[in-house]
Amino acid sequence: MTDTLNAKNHSIEKYLRQDRMPHIWCSGCGIGPAVSCFLRAIDRAEIDPNKIALVSGIGCTGRVAGYVKLDSFHTTHGRAIPFATGLKLAKPELKAVVFSGDGDLVAIGGNHLIHAARRNIDMTVICVNNFNYGMTGGQVGPTSPLEARTTTTPYGNFEPPFNLPYLASASGASYVARWTVLHLRELERAITEAMIKPGFSFIDVIAPCPPIYGRMNKMPLPMDSMHYYQEKTIIRHGADPKEADITLNGPILAGTFVDIERPTFQDQLNHISSKVNAQV
Amino acid sequence: MNGDSACAEGAISAGCRFFAGYPITPASELAERMSERLPQVGGVCIQMEDELASMAAVLGASWAGLKAMTATSGPGFSLMMENLGLGVMLETPCVLVNIQRAGPSTGLPTMTGQGDMMQARWGSHGSYEIIALAPISPQDIFDLTILAFNLSEKYRVPVLIMADEVVGHMSEKVTMPTIAAKDLVERRRPKVKPGKYLPYKPDADLVPPMAVAGEGYHFHVTGLTHDERGYPVMTVEAHDRLVRRLVDKIRLNRHDIIKYKEFQVEDADIIVCAYGISVRIAQLAVRMAREEGIRAGLLQLITIWPFAEQRIRELSLQAKAFVVPEINYGQIVLEVERCAGDRARAILVPHMGGSVHSPQTILEAIREATQ
């Protein structure tokens, strides 16, 4: 038989908690591919996996922390970012990665998101954005497009959603990108770049939630969402994130929108500390 | 030095190197002191966007291996209850200082109160045990802050310092000895290699050794009910095992944790049971009562939670009554009543907040108790 590359060296299996598989996610859920991209990005970015601290909040995406073989923290609803802030500031050699969903990061945790971006805390936030609260049965979320049907907007959503790339960049993030879980090579590269980038990086990952959001919005099959991404994604690197609004089943602007240099919180802190200690 | 600053100094002496907080009267001076002092000792002080974030950041810092603290007052204390529960569940050493003011709600922001004592015990949802200490002076808050860090590292539980506005703002002489390393407790680290480590496998005292992030242990921790591996397990049995241990690690070690002081209780048949700033007023009242020939004594609760049940039971055999002055409308008195049973009466001396009792009101209650 021909020799094969050892699957363990070659794939992401080594970063998965095998004793916790299979996971709880539904068939065709977009969280899995996003996790694969992240796990591959670890090697691609040449980050020591011992130094990664992965923090999740609550919700379907919040379960990511439980499946990766890294130091991983499944925290409270919305508080993954401040928890990760504490980890990172207390031990700067750590690579802080927050993996959570749109409801967790942007509704209940929205305040923390904008402030971490403003401070330019060195962390990577991967937001799996599926336009609703999947785990609790499909309620309207902060990114649900206008007119979307959810269990709490039976007549269609009338609240304007957040445009996440715009929100993150306006708050001061150093790196902002958006991809769908069909654009996996791009997503893997974006997560790699984001993890290498000093400062606050944010990736909006558009992902299907077929049995809940999809079913209520005429995309009941996993493939429906993927075909939608295939047809409606417009890739424009450097585009103004202001234009990244998403309408119901409308075009999805994707690409790297922000990639700038800005002093991180740690840089400023080191600067102050060395000044203080020079005086003492 | 004022109490807030003494608390900050106590924390630094105890080895605290991380502070996250949010401005609130009357605890702001503590954050201000930390922002000045921590950079001098290589620590990190960050003002977060709210108290939810402050408490979360403190937990994160503790899991990265630093001794961490936050400080707040009533309204912020309410917000911190969320992640206090996570701290209990993940068994995260940390210290939370509450410089109490008078509530409910915004209440009297600049004026004293002791109305958060039951919130300290039960404020976060679910069944758990917590440790809470009540300082009576700037010197005391310095000493108790060191004790708080030691207890939190030893038992892997958040420890609350339940001070109040008067203690926080009063200025008194504080002696700050250098604390020897042998007097500081550090959390137990795992003795096994990564791969063999079970994050929630307890030692004999029911406390599990704690790994920190970045050392290759690849541990998982979750606020969900979990087993010894730290993995979520959604069963009645796993929940029973976990909650029992979280509670029992404090209950079964209560003799090591509980501290109190007594003044003239040997022959007392009226015992004033006080905590925090009220202790100092009660001392005066007891002296006045003694001058009147009443056999009064004072029990000062240093540890509020876990409650000094056994001592109060014992004292209820000799005393006719307990007099309990509180700057609230009756919280700790309920505990005293429970422990005293029908052996001794428990008489509340309430004060709704904004100032301290006058010794006279406590004295009157002592007199009444002799009837």
Added chain:
Amino acid sequence: MTLWRQPFDAAEKATKPGQIHIDKERCKGCDFCVDFCPTEALRMSVELSSKGYNFAVVDDESKCLACGFCELICPEFAITVSIPLDNNVA
């Protein structure tokens, strides 16, 4: 694929067929791998797995380019693509 001329480094650059391993018990039949495989090397099974899903199977491994996309897109981490180390590609 027919080319109008043979690239000079064709032998070096020739894609080697991958070997696809699909864990049928992990597969939940979403169809992603089958639909997005650029060479249609995979198909869905007719029979059901023990969990009641139609699962992905290799239809024609010789078509596989080892691009790895199926491994990346599988929400269940059910697919592993490995590349034979043997350089003598048939």
